[in-house]
Every structure is written in C-alpha cells, then in structure tokens.
C-alpha cells in the first residue's frame with residue numbers, strides 16, 4: 001500500500017519499503033513505503049496549500065465531511081476490521097468495535113459542529129471584545145500500533161473540525177487500516193491535502209515532522225521515552241505539543257463489590273487487545289476479605305480464555321502485535337518469577353504448536369504475591385500479565401495505586417459512595433471509573449497526569465486544543 005500525500009498515492013523517494021507482518025502467522029501481509037524527509041516536506045507543503053480553503057469553510061460544512069467519512073467507514077467496517085486484525089492481531093470482534101468507535105468519534109465532532117463558537121466580553125466603558133477561535137495551521141499526529149483506528153479518530157476528528165490540515169503518521173507495523181480510512185475520507189469529500197498520511201520509521205518521519213517548521217502542533221501518542229524525545233525536539237522549535245504516553249492503571253476491588261461483575265471487568269480490562277492498551281488494568285488491588293474468592297474466580301475465567309488467530313470469531317485473545325512485544329513480555333515474566341518477585345498462578349509461557357504456527361502468542365498470565373519491588377507494580381507492562389495484590393485497607397490501596405510515575409486511568413469497584421469519593425479525590429489519574437474500566441467515549445476528556453502525558457483528547461477540550469484565540473477589542 002502507498003502513502004497518501006495531496007490526495008495521491010506516493011511511494012518513498014529512495015524506493016525503500018517496510019514489510020507489514022501478520023502477528024498471528026509471522027507472514028508478510030503487505031508493505032508500505034519507508035518515507036524520507038522528502039515526503040515529510042511534500043506532505044507539509046500539501047497541507048499548507050490546502051489550509052486556506054479548508055479553514056475558510058464553515059465549521060458545519062467541515063462537520064458534514066467528517067459525518068460522510070464516518071458513513072463510509074461504517075459501510076466498510078467489516079473489510080476494515082479484517083485488515084486491522086491481520087496487521088495488528090486483535091480478535092475480529094474487537095477490530096469491528098474499534099472501527100465503529102472511529103465512526104462514533106467523527107459523528108460526535110460532526111454533531112457538535114453547529115454549537116461551536118468563540119466568545120464575547122462586555123467591557124463597559126472600555127468597549128467590547130470578540131474572541132475568535134482560529135485553527136493552528138498544519139498539525140502533525142503520530143500514533144502507535146495498539147489502537148491505530150481509534151487513535152486516528154481522536155487526532156483527526158477535533159483537528160479537522162477546527163479547520164486545521166494535517167500530516168498523520170501511523171505506526172510502521174500497523175499502517176494499513178489508517179491508509180484505507182484516509183482514502184475513504186477523500187472519497188467522502190475531504191479535499192486533497194487536508195489529511196496527508198505518511199509511513200516510515202519514527203526516527204526519520206516522526207522526528208522529521210517534529211522538527212519541521214511548517215507544523216504548528218504535534219499530537220503524539222506512544223511510549224514515555226519517545227514522548228520525552230518528542231517534547232525535547234518540539235520545545236526547541238516552539239511547537240504546541242500534546243502527549244499521550246504510557247500508564248500502569250490500578251483497579252481497586254473493595255470488599256462490598258459485585259465480585260462477578262468485577263472479575264469480568266478485570267478479565268476484559270487486562271486481556272482485551274492482548275493487554276496492549278494504554279488504559280488496561282495493569283495492577284489489581286483486592287481487599288483481603290474477598291481476595292481468595294475473587295482470585296479463584298478470576299483464575300477460572302482466565303484459564304478459559306481462547307487464544308488464537310484473531311480472524312476467527314471463536315477467539316478471545318489474539319497474539320501480541322510483534323516479535324519485540326512478545327520477547328519483552330516473556331523476559332519481564334521470566335525476570336519476575338526467576339528472581340522470586342512473584343508467584344506464577346497461571347500462564348507465563350509462549351504458545352507454540354498447532355493453531356499458533358509462527359505467531360507471537362503468549363498465554364494469559366496471573367502473578368500473585370508480587371514483592372514491593374516487583375517491576376509489574378512500577379513499570380508499564382504492555383501485554384497479558386496481571387499482578388494481584390491483597391490490601392488490608394483503603395489507605396494502602398490508594399498509596400499503592402499512586403506508586404508509579406504514571407496516572408492515566410484507575411478504577412474502583414464498590415457500592416459504597418464514601419469509598420468512591422475517597423478514590424476519586426486521591427488517586428492520581430485523568431479518569432476514574434466506578435464499576436467499570438477501559439471504556440473511553442468521545443464526549444469524555446481523556447488524558448493523563450504525571451508522566452502519562454500532557455493535554456486531553458476527546459470532548460470540547462480536544463477541539464479547543466486545536467485552536468488559538470484571536471481577540472478583537474472594539475472601542476466605541
């Protein structure tokens with residue numbers, strides 16, 4: 001598949017390609033151009049050329065284009081989901097949900113278009129002031145491979161509605177669904193050059209975007225370390241910056257919780273997308289009175305998960321998205337268990353043999369009694385491994401929940417409002433769920449505190465973040 005610049009298919013100036021591997025089989029699925037700085041420049045110029053006309057249209061008109069794009073994506077959602085599963089590994093049901101979720105985001109922004117406005121300030125004898133919201137110009141978006149379709153929606157929905165044009169960079173390992181959607185957006189009426197999608201390595205194309213003087217804002221989602229590099233580079237070029245980085249979300253289950261519901265929440269929260277979700281449940285804190293019952297029910301459900309090629313609708317968990325991710329998870333678990341920093345309750349192995357072929361499958365894993373220095377409790381573990389900790393009281397649960405450098409999401413499972421109040425006010429996170437985990441809707445502002453990031457996706461906040469104010473001060 002080719003890149004899309006200025007509404008046309010483009011290959012790389014140096015003729016190099018990147019293979020896209022199906023993680024369930026290890027086979028090459030397709031290839032995309034390994035973009036160079038030349039294509040970054042071309043994409044920025046295409047976006048600059050398209051800017052005046054796009055920004056000059058009414059916001060409702062731009063909203064209609066988003067709405068029509070959503071419509072096209074809904075029409076093709078099954079085909080797009082098949083591609084997403086093949087390139088990323090997630091079960092087809094999850095892929096369908098993700099593609100529909102993309103349409104949902106665009107429909108949300110299309111829906112609020114007519115209600116968006118600037119501001120008026122009455123200044124008495126000094127006069128009046130009109131505050132306009134202007135687009136920023138050309139915005140750059142860089143995303144990872146774990147939820148490529150949803151993340152594309154989070155970036156392009158508010159940015160395009162605000163009147164910006166864009167250079168968009170998917171992850172090298174999962175760019176195909178993004179490219180297919182970019183093409184559908186053009187068929188839906190998005191003018192050439194408004195959304196330019198370029199593929200390539202992060203250190204070349206990604207950094208090229210961050211350094212490019214023609215790009216006014218970078219919205220980056222990815223790893224904490226890469227985010228640090230992006231921040232450093234963007235800062236020296238005085239760009240606006242939005243960072244959505246990693247997390248190690250805690251789930252706290254209080255003694256009065258509906259245990260069945262909470263067990264289902266933990267299974268979905270951790271093993272959805274093979275555990276490769278920023279807001280996955282990455283640490284489980286159980287009140288000691290219910291810990292034993294909860295753990296045995298959880299073990300039963302986890303051992304019943306069907307792992308396999310996500311293209312089958314009989315599969316609950318697909319492979320990890322790549323060889324690197326598999327090796328990283330296997331090494332983490334080996335390190336924890338080998339050093340006595342936790343007890344393996346189930347899992348902890350690479351899955352091989354019939355049905356797994358050359359895919360990157362790892363068994364759903366539970367680790368009990370992690371030691372205080374266990375890395376599962378302090379770093380982001382991006383795969384199907386869940387540490388389980390028993391806590392005697394809420395104070396301990398909250399202290400431990402806050403004991404990482406991250407703060408994206410957290411959940412508490414209880415019927416007791418005083419527990420909810422305490423967790424909501426004291427746990428450091430951008431979102432706290434009560435009796436659920438993982439769900440993010442387009443209307444809810446989403447983003448982290450501490451080292452989970454800067455800025456917010458979704459809601460009105462995201463639209464505002466893709467605009468700047470310009471004031472007209474009238475003296476009569």
Ligand code: NAD
Nearest residue numbers: 143144145170171202206207222223226244245246247278
């Ligand atoms: P990554 O940082 O390796 O890559 C993300 C993107 O950045 C890719 O497109 C990559 O090509 C590009 N990139 C790499 N080096 C770059 C550089 N020097 N300059 C500019 N761009 C560069 O991340 P990953 O491993 O693909 O993704 C997993 C991470 O993403 C996890 O930490 C996860 O928690 C995080 N994530 C966060 C959210 C959120 O909303 N907070 C959502 C999804 C994923």
